Amino acid sequence: MDIDTDDLLEAIEEITTATTDEEPTTPEAETEEEELEDETNPPPLRAAQRLALHTADAHPTGHFPHTVEDIHLTALQGHGYARLDDDGDAWVITQKGSRRALSEDRLPLVILPATARLDLSEYPAEWIEDGEPVHADELYTVDSPEDDAEPAPARLRTISNFDNLYVQAEELVANPNEEIRFLSLVHGLVAPDDRLMPYVVAPNDVLISRESLHAQAHQDQLTGRQVTVLGSEAVHQMIATIWPDAVHVFAGADH
Incomplete structure (x- = not known):
């Protein structure tokens, strides 16, 4: 079969032109395509x-x-x-x-104020005698001993109601020890299972700074959580310096 040389040259020219007109694929373009595909189907x-x-x-x-x-x-x-x-x-x-x-959805975190005691007599006597650390969820929710001879001061009576606040926090989360923190002005953010010695807060005590609290929250991997604050407006304002979008759902008295 005879092949027309002119036709053959014309066909070769068309193929060459079409190939030349195609956009060259750069490594950067390939990377962008891979990233787009990866974000469409993100890895687990x-x-x-x-x-x-x-x-x-x-x-x-x-x-x-x-x-x-x-x-x-x-x-x-x-x-x-x-x-x-x-x-x-x-x-x-x-x-x-x-x-x-x-x-990704953020994990929840409920923060509530820790109860501050001004005297060790506000704790059960056996705790002081044993000299052993106590779980924070007990330390901060236990009723203060009351003298039968005279009514306990109003500040101490409010501590006995603090257990209700902790129960409310437990109802908001699936794993209390991972998703609840007590805000202590001495120890910072305390998990329910953390063990602490009974302590008192004296007027001249050096309290935790916002900077130290922020650093602690970062190292404990809490800063990226979706936070709910149970406590007074003062507690919420302190928490909002670290979690600006924290939800404030309870306005009570600080203890």
């Missing part, structure tokens, strides 16, 4: 990894706390959600990680 994350993302995203400079395990940081790095900073000695969240954090 463990609960600890989601919590770490929320915590880093809430930090002013995007740093992960030192309490995040290396295995989770490595996994987040593999997904493009975390990287080492320029000095190579701290982990920070990436823009992609921030977008993933925003797409």
Whole structure:
């Protein structure tokens, strides 16, 4: 069969022109396509990894706390959600990680004020005699002993009602020890299962600063939580310096 040389040359020219007109695929374009596909079908994350993302995203400079395990940081790095900073000695969240954090529901956290005692006699006598630490959920909710000869002061009687506030907090969460914190002006944020020695608050005691409270909340991976505050307006105002969107659902007296 005879082949027309002119036709063959024309066909080759058309193929060459079509190929030349196509946009070249750059590594950057391929990366963007991969990221878009990844965000459309995001990889599954463990609960600890989601919590770490929320915590880093809430930090002013995007740093992960030192309490995040290396295995989770490595996994987040593999997904493009975390990287080492320029000095190579701290982990920070990436823009992609921030977008993933925003797409995930935040874990709940209920914060309520800790009861402050001015004298050790306000605790059960056996606690003082034993000299052993006590679980915080008992320390902050136990009724104060009352003298039968005269009524207890009003401030002490309010402590006996504090147990109702803790019950209300328990009703809001699934895991009290993970999702409830007492706000102590001495110890900061205290979990119900934390063990503390009975203590008193004296007028000249150095109380925890907002800066220290914020640092503690970051290391405990609490700053990325959705917070509900049970307490007075004063408690809410202190909490709002760390969690500006905290929900205030109870306005009572501070104890």
